[in-house]
Amino acid sequence: MTFAFFLGAGNIIFPPQAGLAAGEHMLPAMFGFLSTAVGLPLIAIIAVAIAGGGWKGLTRDLPPAVATLMAVLIFIIIGPAFAAPRTGLVAYEMAVKPFIADAGQMSLTVFSVVFFAVALFFAWSRGKLIDLIGKFLTPALFAVLAILAVAVFINPQGDILAAQGDYVDMAFTKGFLEGYNTMDTFAALMFGMLIVDVIRSKGITDEKATCTYLIYAGLIAAAGLAFVYISLFYLGATSSAVAAGADNGGAILAAYVSALFGPVGQIILSAIVLLACLTTAVGLISACSDYFSSLTKLSYEKWAIILAVVCAVVANVGLSQLISLSIPVLFALYPVAVALVALTFVRRWLPNPRMAYRVVLSVSLLFSLIDAGKFIGIDMSVLKFLPLFDYGMAWALPTALAMVVTRFIGSVQSVQDKTQTA
Template sequence: MQNKQMTMGDTIGLGFMTFAFFLGAGNLIFPPFAGHMAGDNTLPAMIGFLLTAVGMPLVGLIAIAKSNGKVTAFLPSAAATALTVSIYLIIGPIIAAPRTGLVAFEIGALPFLSADATNGQLYYTLGFFLITMVLSAFPGNLLDSVGKVLTPLLIFLLVGLAVSVFILPGAEPGVPQGDYASSPLTKGILEGYNTMDTLASLIFGMLIIDILRKKGVTEAATQTKYLVRAALIAAGGLAFVYLSLFYLGTTAGDLAIGAETGGQLLTQYVTHYFGNTGVILLASVVTLACLTTAVGLVSACSEYFNELLPQISYRIWVLLMCAGCMAMANLGLKELINFSIPVLVTVYPVAIALVLVTFLTQKFARPEFSHRLVLSVALVFGIFDGLKVAGLDTSFLNFLPLYAEGMAWLLPTLLTMFICLFIKKPVKAETVA
């Protein structure tokens, strides 16, 4: 089959599509709240956030291209399946998909409800995930059409919001709060986990390679070239959005009073400067963005689990996924985020280690052994970090470097990678005649 070349316009289009993949509406709520909490320490916190929310997803996409979509090839099949299942559950019914319903409620419905409205969240999320279930179970061109209109509209809204942040008068940065006062860089890195984009890059990278194949780009080297270009465009867009939202939170001042999440802070900012019209526009676009994101996540998860367990039909998986999303969503946004942090702190080191060892595969004399050892170390120490964040008494581990900062996995994992570079192939014993 002839290997096609893409035009500049096609490449830019692929980059914007990749940007849209990553920019779920949930991603809008973390940077402003982190900026508000960081205050005077915004710069190091922002750098840390961008490392895991932009840098690692970019590197993840490049790793997928480099490995031709087979980043788990050196793992035992059971371990590879367990890791993939974990990622799908996290970006599906456990955290990411329920979060879309809650963000849609906080930004799209809560500003218009009276203070004495009861069970609003329950009824809203029930309706939200019923619509998600119908659209996921009977996919068609409707969702694609909405997406083609919605993505440019969302980008236009974000650009307008970003410009307003730098033009409109803002307050001076406040006093750093919590961990942002003592270790803003590390806290920013951990906050970037919440976007889940490094995990998503392992899924989206394979999806983009499949899209390139369908466009006739068949050679691995050419696929890598276009995927890297698309990744750079997406990373630039994400960085622009995150920087402006971080600055919004840092300079929000009194507008942040009473806000417990980034969604509430964002709504209060828009209400103050743009009135009801701005709130309605923000609510409409974010609600639709959340809905399309939810449908995409539920569909992707249902397709994967249908392939894994084909005896259960795709539509039954859709029903199960939406029921799970509904249950998790009614924890509440703040509670869901608190629940997700220990999970992400445990899984993220494994995902980052997987991305890094992919670049070193050709340097390892024993790549299979090296991959397995590095990921095992990352998992063990990631569990330690996760237990600490979950609030369990793990003071006996305080001797570990960076444990207090929540990154005990980093140095042992990097040291293991370094050691693996010097492990040589075993010498085969000569057969005696």
């Protein structure tokens, strides 16, 4: 179930495009992508387990209002604003549109309503979630993906060409940043709570056992995601002959599958995309509804309806516009999520966790806004002296430095307080 929740729209469309652009530098680009699209979500799941399986545990050293605001922003990003509508859009563009001779806005609208109505039906079955998705939809999805992966490695459709663009000189970093687009570190922080609820619904109440099962779920999901990404990266890298002129990962994947399997290829691709996008939409609507119902008087079921309707509306914006809107938001908030996860692992060694969390997260947000501003066209050249500025990671070293400083500055303050008391 956890694997299916993570494997959604972005997980399918971004790796082929990155693989094609990376070309002969596919390996460093792929390892960079795996760092943020597999490594960080797995670490985030483990952090949720260590913190007790919930957002409150992760953010217990932050002011409650700040912790709630962070959670709401993340849920809006992975829910109705970007990630959830994107599942519907990608499902339409790649799985349904090729079968419609005269596809237009009306067909997208009708599909969006049907797609999110089905997602809503599954999301309502909260107690049966692990059975519906984990036991039925995920095996079907993985079986089709395995067929595609084996075919790609046995019968590649072209030669690996020279790297393009940023992949020439900074393949690992470019891949690392591309991994942001999956939004899976955000999702991991929030899915962790949903997975804990499902584990407890199975009668497991012991916290240590719950933590263990949550980590197992994260490891299984990470292994599955790595398998998918590696095959899709190789697909992209060997797609130059069959996907010339393709401007997005969906088009690359469609052309490749068609070349491999002929007319039946589109049916295979449609099955992969529909299953992947549907399971992720279910997970996102469930997680968001669960959290928002805990903040308000509205029930889980009412929030699920509201979110499904909003997602269906937003999905009609268009895929390209939605992706372009989401990228600066990701640049601004992803580093904060990374810093929060890192703090969870080092918390036991922090002499003053409350101060450390406030300082480190503030520093990560401040410097991540520089990268976000640069992406939307604001002139940030005056800050070019910052380490990793040119790589879109100006936040990394200042955040790490803030973490190191708060490891010792609290100790100094504690010693001073004790001396004054004496």
